[in-house]
């Protein structure tokens with residue numbers, strides 16, 4: 040009787056917890072457990088399944104259609120950790136405003152972000168995208184070419200950021216990046232920002248945009264970007280990719296006011312996730 044009474048006493052707490060965490064639990068199921076089960080049963084990865092879906096449903100050479108087909112897959116079938124349509128709008132807006140000549144993406148995954156960015160670049164601009172996982176890179180290469188972008192427009196570099204960044208200039212001919220999109224290991228953000236600084240790879244007034252800085256979180260990166268004096272920070276609000284119930288927030292850092300600093304300044308943007316209902320805003 041006593042254990043039953045204790046269990047009943049905890050029931051409201053348990054129900055409240057379940058209710059509060061339901062979006063996370065659903066995400067865990069859609070993003071981790073079900074794909075893992077399908078990988079085991081079917082012998083293919085979710086990225087390969089997504090590509091097969093693209094081949095069957097997307098219009099080759101049409102980046103918009105490729106992206107919306109990816110979105111359909113992610114909303115209706117299996118969750119993919121691509122930047123997605125909501126945050127994608129912010130990336131596109133920033134790219135159109137800044138019109139960069141050279142863009143660096145860290146973390147290509149299936150090539151969604153690469154296709155989105157390549158489509159938003161001015162003529163003659165180039166995207167370098169870095170991915171260490173050869174299986175993801177193989178899918179991304181096919182997706183990028185299916186969207187109609189050649190090697191001249193998008194170069195996919197296979198390797199971890201820490202190895203690739205130091206040889207970007209010599210081996211890949213990237214003098215300086217005007218726009219960097221960090222969307223890889225959150226623990227690598229600070230190290231890689233400092234590597235880019237150290238190797239003089241950030242152009243004057245460049246923009247650095249980093250995803251998910253609060254959830255899952257990159258606190259050391261944020262602290263550095265806010266306190267080192269080179270960046271101006273701005274928060275953007277958005278929702279977690281393919282999960283509108285889980286909002287994200289973001290910051291963008293740009294030049295400080297002093298003209299001296301402005302010359303050396305870099306803009307950095309960072310999305311951060313937080314569970315609370317609400318509309319996306321910037």
Ligand SMILES: C[S@@+](CC[C@H](N)C(=O)[O-])C[C@H]1O[C@@H](n2cnc3c(N)ncnc32)[C@H](O)[C@@H]1O
Nearest residue numbers: 120121122146147148151152199200222223224
């Ligand atoms: C969130 S996904 C990137 C999504 C992509 N930017 C998009 O919008 O479609 C993260 C990717 O970063 C890659 N990654 C992890 N560590 C990395 C590193 N050190 N350097 C480059 N990429 C890395 C992972 O393999 C994964 O494919």
